[in-house]
Amino acid sequence: MFEGLRNKLQSIREKFGTSIRDAAGSDVREVEKPVEAPSPAPQPETVSAPVLPEAPKVAPAEPERVVPAPVKTVPVEPKKPEGIFSRVRSFVIERELVISEKDIEEPLTDLEMVLLENDVALEVSDAILAYMREDLVGKHRKIGSSVDDIVSTALRGALLKVLGDGFDLPAYIDSHERPVKILVTGVNGTGKTTSIAKMAHYLMGQGYSVVLGAGDTFRAGAIEQIEEHGRRLDVKVIHHQEGSDPAAVLFDTVDYAKAHGIDVVLADTAGRFHNRKNLMNQLDKIRRVVKPDLVVYVDEAVAGNDAVVRAKDFNDLVGTDAVMLTKADMDPRGGAAISIAQTIGKPILFLGTGQAYDDIVPFRPEAVVDELLGVEK
Amino acid sequence: MLDSLSSSLKDALKKIAGKTVVDRAAVEELVRSLQRALLQADVNVKLVMQLSQSIKRRALEEEPPKGMNVREHVLRIVYQELVGLMGGAGKVELAPQTILMAGLQGSGKTTTTAKLARYFQRKGLKVGLICADTFRPGAYSQLATLAKKINVPIFGDPNEKDALKIVREGMKHFAGAQVRIIDTQGRHALEDELIEEIVNINEIARPDHRWLVIDAALGQQASEQARRFNDAIGIDGVLLTKMDGTAKGGGALSAVSETKSGIVFVGAGETIEDLERFEPDGFISRLLGMGDLKALAEKAEEVIADGDMDVNAIMRGKFTLRDMYKQLEAVNKMGPLKQVMSMLPLGGLQIPDDAYDVTSTKMDRYKVIMDSMTNAELDDPQVISGSHVQRISRGAGVSPDDVRELLKYYRTMQRALKGMRGSKFSMQRMMKRFGKMQ
Numbered sequence: 001m002f003e004g005l006r007n008k009l010q011s012i013r014e015k016f017g018t019s020i021r022d023a024a025g026s027d028v029r030e031v032e033k034p035v036e037a038p039s040p041a042p043q044p045e046t047v048s049a050p051v052l053p054e055a056p057k058v059a060p061a062e063p064e065r066v067v068p069a070p071v072k073t074v075p076v077e078p079k080k081p082e083g084i085f086s087r088v089r090s091f092v093i094e095r096e097l098v099i100s101e102k103d104i105e106e107p108l109t110d111l112e113m114v115l116l117e118n119d120v121a122l123e124v125s126d127a128i129l130a131y132m133r134e135d136l137v138g139k140h141r142k143i144g145s146s147v148d149d150i151v152s153t154a155l156r157g158a159l160l161k162v163l164g165d166g167f168d169l170p171a172y173i174d175s176h177e178r179p180v181k182i183l184v185t186g187v188n189g190t191g192k193t194t195s196i197a198k199m200a201h202y203l204m205g206q207g208y209s210v211v212l213g214a215g216d217t218f219r220a221g222a223i224e225q226i227e228e229h230g231r232r233l234d235v236k237v238i239h240h241q242e243g244s245d246p247a248a249v250l251f252d253t254v255d256y257a258k259a260h261g262i263d264v265v266l267a268d269t270a271g272r273f274h275n276r277k278n279l280m281n282q283l284d285k286i287r288r289v290v291k292p293d294l295v296v297y298v299d300e301a302v303a304g305n306d307a308v309v310r311a312k313d314f315n316d317l318v319g320t321d322a323v324m325l326t327k328a329d330m331d332p333r334g335g336a337a338i339s340i341a342q343t344i345g346k347p348i349l350f351l352g353t354g355q356a357y358d359d360i361v362p363f364r365p366e367a368v369v370d371e372l373l374g375v376e377k
Numbered sequence: 378m379l380d381s382l383s384s385s386l387k388d389a390l391k392k393i394a395g396k397t398v399v400d401r402a403a404v405e406e407l408v409r410s411l412q413r414a415l416l417q418a419d420v421n422v423k424l425v426m427q428l429s430q431s432i433k434r435r436a437l438e439e440e441p442p443k444g445m446n447v448r449e450h451v452l453r454i455v456y457q458e459l460v461g462l463m464g465g466a467g468k469v470e471l472a473p474q475t476i477l478m479a480g481l482q483g484s485g486k487t488t489t490t491a492k493l494a495r496y497f498q499r500k501g502l503k504v505g506l507i508c509a510d511t512f513r514p515g516a517y518s519q520l521a522t523l524a525k526k527i528n529v530p531i532f533g534d535p536n537e538k539d540a541l542k543i544v545r546e547g548m549k550h551f552a553g554a555q556v557r558i559i560d561t562q563g564r565h566a567l568e569d570e571l572i573e574e575i576v577n578i579n580e581i582a583r584p585d586h587r588w589l590v591i592d593a594a595l596g597q598q599a600s601e602q603a604r605r606f607n608d609a610i611g612i613d614g615v616l617l618t619k620m621d622g623t624a625k626g627g628g629a630l631s632a633v634s635e636t637k638s639g640i641v642f643v644g645a646g647e648t649i650e651d652l653e654r655f656e657p658d659g660f661i662s663r664l665l666g667m668g669d670l671k672a673l674a675e676k677a678e679e680v681i682a683d684g685d686m687d688v689n690a691i692m693r694g695k696f697t698l699r700d701m702y703k704q705l706e707a708v709n710k711m712g713p714l715k716q717v718m719s720m721l722p723l724g725g726l727q728i729p730d731d732a733y734d735v736t737s738t739k740m741d742r743y744k745v746i747m748d749s750m751t752n753a754e755l756d757d758p759q760v761i762s763g764s765h766v767q768r769i770s771r772g773a774g775v776s777p778d779d780v781r782e783l784l785k786y787y788r789t790m791q792r793a794l795k796g797m798r799g800s801k802f803s804m805q806r807m808m809k810r811f812g813k814m815q
Binding site: 113118119122220221222223226227228304307309310327329336 | 416419422481484485487513514515516517518521522565594595596598599625628
């Protein structure tokens with residue numbers, strides 16, 4: 001995931017850099033440093049190491065950390081090893097500089113196109129651009145700050161803002177009364193049932209006991225599907241018949257968990273469209289009956305602009321506490337993650353990354369942004 | 378968001394309207410709002426750029442034909458370019474054939490397989506379904522349950538892991554059937570083994586059609602996925618699913634453009650009957666968030682016999698209970714009211730949500746209540762007083778409150794329609810505009 005977006009962001013960053021350099025004109029000094037001489041081994045790790053600590057250097061929130069002299073070099077293209085062997089350049093602003101909107105309009109447009117191409121929804125990419133603009137335009141840039149840093153910090157800040165915080169599920173379970181009830185919602189075909197099986201597998205791996213509630217009583221074959229998952233994972237599945245009341249099934253599931261001292265209830269629901277009032281009312285009823293601790297909204301990483309619309313409707317109508325993004329392996333872009341997180345302001349819990357039970361990854365925004373901006377771990 | 382988008386598109390169109398010469402700035406503004414509308418609808422970014430370039434070029438370079446004003450000229454170009462993008466509707470023959478279903482996980486292959494079976498069954502063909510999804514738990518029982526509902530035979534084995542074996546045996550099993558539809562496991566283009574599996578299924582079954590199922594919400598990834606599927610088995614049609622949500626289905630356009638095929642069917646609903654042939658005009662309107670009179674008119678014609686419901690009378694504000702009764706009757710066949718209304722070019726007009734907030738059980742009750750009314754009451758609901766309400770409620774076996782609720786609903790609808798008449802986007806003008814676009 002995210003490779004596509006990362007590569008594009010790289011070139012956009014350079015473009016921003018160029019525009020800002022042009023704006024600064026002669027006030028920018030070019031610092032060149034041959035890398036192979038001072039550093040003992042030109043491995044990617046050694047070169048990219050300074051990138052991380054440098055990032056917050058010019059963050060507006062921490063102005064005191066501005067380093068006046070260009071002491072470190074910044075690899076302009078950390079992804080290309082040949083650049084490391086030749087020379088690494090860094091442009092440094094010599095005098096105070098104010099960036100005007102005009103200076104960065106062109107790279108901003110390019111950034112917008114890149115975001116859109118990567119399935120970041122239109123309004124969300126607008127938000128990212130607004131953050132960038134706010135961060136870059138009109139602020140005084142201090143002597144000695146590196147142009148590349150200014151750009152990456154702004155981009156990093158904007159992305160972190162839209163991605164929101166992560167969510168530590170084991171910590172949450174530990175700090176709440178058992179059983180912790182997790183209700184899974186979403187539109188049709190996003191992978192709710194598969195995700196429940198994966199979450200069960202993940203939680204059991206963390207030492208929690210789990211019970212599944214077959215709350216999808218509508219779709220043909222749904223109960224058989226979750227039962228089969230239960231058999232394979234050796235997890236109890238509470239189910240009624242097809243067409244029965246989902247709230248009753250899930251109520252029984254919670255009862256079972258209480259009686260047997262189970263840690264976590266994973267409650268499945270039928271996929272439904274957010275514009276179907278009756279079905280959303282039913283979901284609301286389920287929520288009232290089950291009283292879940294967490295409502296996890298499941299959507300797929302390949303969804304386009306509609307991801308935003310439906311995530312918002314689900315959040316408005318039944319509430320969402322966290323998001324699980326499935327099918328992340330289909331798509332190296334990952335724009336939907338950015339879109340959904342920004343729209344409803346709720347953390348992303350997990351990424352689903354394949355067909356096996358192990359293919360579930362806890363989502364860490366910092367790590368994702370690092371990956372997007374090409375920071376090596 | 379969407380409303381503001383389509384209205385900015387309409388504003389851009391309006392600006393062009395007054396001009397005698399094509400104005401570069403106006404065209405550029407139109408193209409920009411068109412771009413945003415299409416991107417919002419998940420159309421591939423590159424396609425959007427190509428399209429807008431060529432619209433801009435043609436609008437500025439081509440001379441408007443005699444007798445056509447600037448706005449009509451530009452609109453015609455926009456429409457033509459969009460239709461070009463659509464590639465026309467995919468072909469369906471009512472002949473013996475084998476169809477292979479392909480698509481991503483969760484795109485709706487199994488449901489659509491059952492819907493297709495129903496479609497061909499209703500056309501009088503003998504259908505057999507083969508369940509080659511040996512991976513997803515419950516896949517066989519899902520298809521089997523659906524097939525049982527419509528009495529279509531199914532071949533498959535939930536315990537068999539070899540999809541190729543099932544296809545081989547299934548093709549033999551259904552040698553006598555006229556239409557064989559093979560449902561397959563969901564897969565995506567980066568899963569090499571699964572792609573190889575479908576290539577093998579394709580070789581064994583030698584299907585006449587290989588249709589790609591695309592979820593309406595699929596974003597920019599649609600092109601890439603469609604391209605790989607096309608490389609692997611050669612896609613000759615696209616099935617667009619889940620159009621009953623709010624997604625616009627722009628991903629299907631990317632798929633069509635990659636596979637050089639067309640959209641064959643559109644799935645919009647959870648029942649087995651909810652499958653329609655693709656109509657490019659309606660699709661364009663949905664993409665742009667602009668009304669689609671053609672589809673509405675045709676739909677209305679299909680459902681309502683001549684003279685049953687006078688759309689123009691309603692637009693003039695004459696909306697009686699009788700009209701509402703017909704509307705309720707038609708609603709089942711035409712789809713939810715909101716969908717019907719969304720096909721009308723109402724501009725920024727907001728219809729109150731509670732006007733749509735009528736469940737199907739309520740609709741049935743409303744019809745029973747109206748059955749207990751006299752003709753005079755139906756034609757002029759003003760006459761319904763307290764004693765009328767009592768009589769009607771007794772006759773219909775409902776409480777007087779229910780009757781009052783119906784009258785309240787009627788007034789809401791009437792108000793909404795009156796608002797429509799008063800809005801700047803008059804029906805006649807829109808009719809004219811769309812008529813000339815084509």
